Amino acid sequence: MPTKPRLLFVITEDWYFVSHRLDLARAARDAGFQVGIATRVGACADRITAEGLELFPLRYMRRSSRNPWIELRAVHELSALYKRWRPDIAHHVAAKPVIYGGIAAQNARVPAVVNALAGLGFVFTSASREARALRPLVSRAYRIAMRHRRSRLIVQNTADEEVVLQRGLIAPSAVTRVAGSGIDVSVFQPSAETPGSPVIMLVARMLRDKGIYEFVEAARIARARGVSARFVLVGDTDLENPAAIARDQLERWSGQGDVEWWGYRADMAEVLRSSHVVCLPSYREGLPKVLLEAAAAGRPLIASDVPGCREIAIHNETGLLVPPRNATALADAMQTLASDSLLRRRLGQRARELVCSQFTVERVNAQTLQIYRELLSE
Structure with a gap:
């Protein structure tokens, strides 16, 4: 043999x-x-x-x-x-x-x-x-x-x-x-949005380079404008990475009501079903798996206009692109999608189609x- x-x-x-x-x-x-x-x-x-x-x-x-x-x-x-x-x-x-x-x-x-x-x-x-x-x-x-x-x-x-x-x-x-x-599109499938205020979710290791600080600041700006939404961080810190955000900082943001921090979650398909928009304002990526998973789940994307993210977050087609390190532009995109369910649905449907055809x-x-x-x- x-x-x-x-x-x-x-x-x-x-x-x-x-x-x-x-x-x-x-x-x-x-x-x-x-x-x-x-x-x-x-x-x-x-x-x-x-x-x-x-x-x-x-x-x-x-x-x-x-x-x-x-x-x-x-x-x-x-x-x-x-x-x-x-x-x-x-x-x-x-x-x-x-x-x-x-x-x-x-x-x-x-x-x-x-x-x-x-x-x-x-x-x-x-x-x-x-x-x-x-x-x-x-x-x-x-x-x-x-x-x-x-x-x-x-x-x-x-x-x-x-x-x-x-x-x-x-x-x-x-x-x-x-x-x-690659994404298993039989696991990550579209689902109806949950009732209530839109959930704008960032899923990643809690690193500065993932745009966590910009997300928190954008959430503050959006909330000051009267945007009715929940802003959620999902993921643990990574102390072996030089860009790690300390756990006490994450807990402080959560305790002050700036964002919700859910910590590490293994059940990502279930987590994404509770989202309305998935956001990754990272400084640079390879091809972020969480954006692919979110797209497969039929969720619209907000991402930085940087390598990796723009491969799947196509502006006005599968989501909205914003300049990196720009909390104001990020807040603008959050406000746009939080207030327009029809736009969310259109972008999410196209995102699902793209993943099924290429990823x-x-x-x-x-x-x-x-x-x-x-x-x-x-």
């Missing part, structure tokens, strides 16, 4: 794998791959192994670490895993796995590599002094990590593809655009499996 090709996902957190790559891993398993997951193990280990996937806990792959010794240990840990398990393809997801996994894969002579960047991350999106200082170093690290002769880089939007090519991170022939993680999980999985097959055949 022919040996199944081995596919190893490398990703920093098990919860992110379950949220964004589990459907792809199932598809690969069903297509005849032996699938392994290398990640930091938290609360999702049983869910991963229940799918018949091999789980390899990582000790040193830490998103927030700046310790050179730990970073070297992370590369060594991956090299040892690659030499032991001998994957035919290593699929690295996000910045650190791409850089460290790419170096380790070359050292361990992994036959083929897929690197996936869900946006270009803090270093390329932030205007902070730290981000600007790190940008040339990270660009050079990407070039080194992605020089494997049998590799593909997956990006999620045209703007990120342009940045990657302009910076010379990889050859144009090795870049492929795939639209996010389904079946479409994304098929594109990614084709990349695997092409690499194996080279």
Whole structure:
């Protein structure tokens, strides 16, 4: 019997794998791959192994670490895993796995590599002094990590593809655009709006770069204008991210009545059914899954006019676009949609149509499996 090709996902957190790559891993398993997951193990280990996937806990792959010794240990840990398990393809997801996994894969002579960047991350999106200082170093690290002769880089939007090519991170022939993680449109389905004041909802990790401060300020402006709406934040903070918003700040906003903070919710389809409008005033994205889920659920979108968001939030077609970091413009869009149920319905219907035609999980999985097959055949 022919040996199944081995596919190893490398990703920093098990919860992110379950949220964004589990459907792809199932598809690969069903297509005849032996699938392994290398990640930091938290609360999702049983869910991963229940799918018949091999789980390899990582000790040193830490998103927030700046310790050179730990970073070297992370590369060594991956090299040892690659030499032991001998994957035919290593699929690295996000910045650190791409850089460290790419170096380790070359050292361990992994036959083929897929690197996936869900946006270009803090270093390329932030205007902070730290981000600007790190940008040339990270660009050079990407070039080194992605020089494997049998590799593909997956990006999620045209703007990120342009940045990657302009910076010379990889050859144009090795870049492929795939639209996010895909959405199961049978889970996220349209529903009637709930009665009462419109709920304008922002679902994300509670990070400054997601536009949380602008959302809160826009809610204050809209409320001062007499807009009758509820403004809701859904998601937990992320203390390993430099842009994290402190929990006491979120609790203070909620206690003052500026917004409601619902914290982390796993039942996203149910959460979106309680919304009327879904908002993401982020500074930059890859292709935000929450906007795709909201669109599949037939909800109109408000988003920043930035890479990633504008792929799904098309102005006056599926939602409203506003300039980034502009609370007044955001409040204007909130006011428009809060006061016009017919507009909400029209935008939501078109948003659902767009997701069903371009962003389904079946479409994304098929594109990614084709990349695997092409690499194996080279």
